[in-house]
Amino acid sequence: MIKFHKYPVHDRTAFEEHLAEALCYARDGEGRARVHFTLSPEHTDIVSGYIDGVRGIYEREGESLDVGYSVQKPSTDTIAVDMENRPFIGDDGKPVFRPAGHGALIENLNELGCDIVFIKNIDNVVPDRLKEETYLWKKALGGYLLRLEGLVSGALVKLEGGGGREVVSRELGELERMGLEIVLPGEAEKASRKKATAHLVSALRRPLRVCGVVRNEGEPGGGPFWVRGRDGRLTKQIVESAQVDMDAPGQKAVWGSSTHFNPVDIVCGLRDHRGIPYDLHGFIDRDAGFISVKSKDGRDLKALELPGLWNGAMAFWNTVFVEVPLMTFNPVKTVFDLLKPEHQPKP
Structure with a gap:
C-alpha cells in the first residue's frame, strides 16, 4: 500500500494507477472496466477496503469499475x-507445504470466464503525465489480438465446414505474416486429408496470447525464444534463466544473445471461435516446473514451483511477440526505483 506517485490532490498507490489505466483503455460498451487483482489471503481485506474507499475518485460520469x-x-x-529429497518436516512436526509460484495462478485465470484479459505486474505503472504511451500500446496489442482471433476464427469455420488446408491458405498466410506460424507435427504430412485437417484444427483451436517485449538492457527475467519440444516442433516461449542449462556453452550462448526481454505485457484471448472458454488446464507443459533451494527454520529445503504463468503454464498456447517501446516498462522492484524520473512529479 505504498504511495507510488505524487499528485496535487491525492497521491496514488500502484493499485490506483491500475484503476486509472483500466478506465482509459479497457472499458466495455457500457463504460465498465473490469480489474482483477491476485493477492495474498492476509492482504485481501486491507486492499479491497482501501480500493472501495478511493474508487470514486476515478469513476467519472458514465464510467464504472468492476x-x-x-x-x-x-x-x-x-x-x-x-x-x-525426503519430505521436509517443520519444527511443529508437520510436513511443510509451500506456494507453488505464479504458475498456480493459471487456476485463477481459468476461472475468470473472460474473453480478453490484459496481464501486467502490479509495480509496472507510471504517473498520468506518461500514461498516453501505455494506452497507445495497450490498445495496439489488444487490436493485434483481435485481428489474429478473427483470422483464426475464419479458418476454423471453413475447416469445420469440410474444407482442407487449401481453403484456408489466405488466413494461414496472413497469420504467418503477423507472426503466428502454425506448425504441424511431422505425421500430419503423411496423414489422410481428414487427419491432416484434424491436426490443423487442433493447432488453431487453442488460447492465443500477444506478448509485448522490450529491448534487452540487462533487466533480470525471462525473454522470448524459439524452443524445440520433445516432439521436435519449434514453438515460441517465454523462457526464464532457471530453465536454461548455463553449464552447456551452447545454451548459455543462446541465452546471452537474446535481444528482447519479457516485461509481462500480455494480452490473452481465452475463448474459441464459438465463444466457448478454453479449459486452460489442457495447454500446460507439466514438465516445465522449477526446483529452487530455500530455507526454513534455519535448514535448507528444495521447493517445487509449478510451470510459470507465462512460461510452462501457457506453453501450448498460440503466441505472438510484438516489440513495444521501453517507455512502457517502468517496474518498481525496490523503493529506490521510485526515485527514477519516470516515477517523479513533472519538474
Whole structure:
C-alpha cells in the first residue's frame, strides 16, 4: 500500500494507477472496466477496503469499475523436501507445504470466464503525465489480438465446414505474416486429408496470447525464444534463466544473445471461435516446473514451483511477440526505483 506517485490532490498507490489505466483503455460498451487483482489471503481485506474507499475518485460520469480479487489456491501448494529429497518436516512436526509460484495462478485465470484479459505486474505503472504511451500500446496489442482471433476464427469455420488446408491458405498466410506460424507435427504430412485437417484444427483451436517485449538492457527475467519440444516442433516461449542449462556453452550462448526481454505485457484471448472458454488446464507443459533451494527454520529445503504463468503454464498456447517501446516498462522492484524520473512529479 505504498504511495507510488505524487499528485496535487491525492497521491496514488500502484493499485490506483491500475484503476486509472483500466478506465482509459479497457472499458466495455457500457463504460465498465473490469480489474482483477491476485493477492495474498492476509492482504485481501486491507486492499479491497482501501480500493472501495478511493474508487470514486476515478469513476467519472458514465464510467464504472468492476474490481475483483482472488488468492492463490492452497490446493496448488507443493510439498517441500530436504536436500536428500525426503519430505521436509517443520519444527511443529508437520510436513511443510509451500506456494507453488505464479504458475498456480493459471487456476485463477481459468476461472475468470473472460474473453480478453490484459496481464501486467502490479509495480509496472507510471504517473498520468506518461500514461498516453501505455494506452497507445495497450490498445495496439489488444487490436493485434483481435485481428489474429478473427483470422483464426475464419479458418476454423471453413475447416469445420469440410474444407482442407487449401481453403484456408489466405488466413494461414496472413497469420504467418503477423507472426503466428502454425506448425504441424511431422505425421500430419503423411496423414489422410481428414487427419491432416484434424491436426490443423487442433493447432488453431487453442488460447492465443500477444506478448509485448522490450529491448534487452540487462533487466533480470525471462525473454522470448524459439524452443524445440520433445516432439521436435519449434514453438515460441517465454523462457526464464532457471530453465536454461548455463553449464552447456551452447545454451548459455543462446541465452546471452537474446535481444528482447519479457516485461509481462500480455494480452490473452481465452475463448474459441464459438465463444466457448478454453479449459486452460489442457495447454500446460507439466514438465516445465522449477526446483529452487530455500530455507526454513534455519535448514535448507528444495521447493517445487509449478510451470510459470507465462512460461510452462501457457506453453501450448498460440503466441505472438510484438516489440513495444521501453517507455512502457517502468517496474518498481525496490523503493529506490521510485526515485527514477519516470516515477517523479513533472519538474
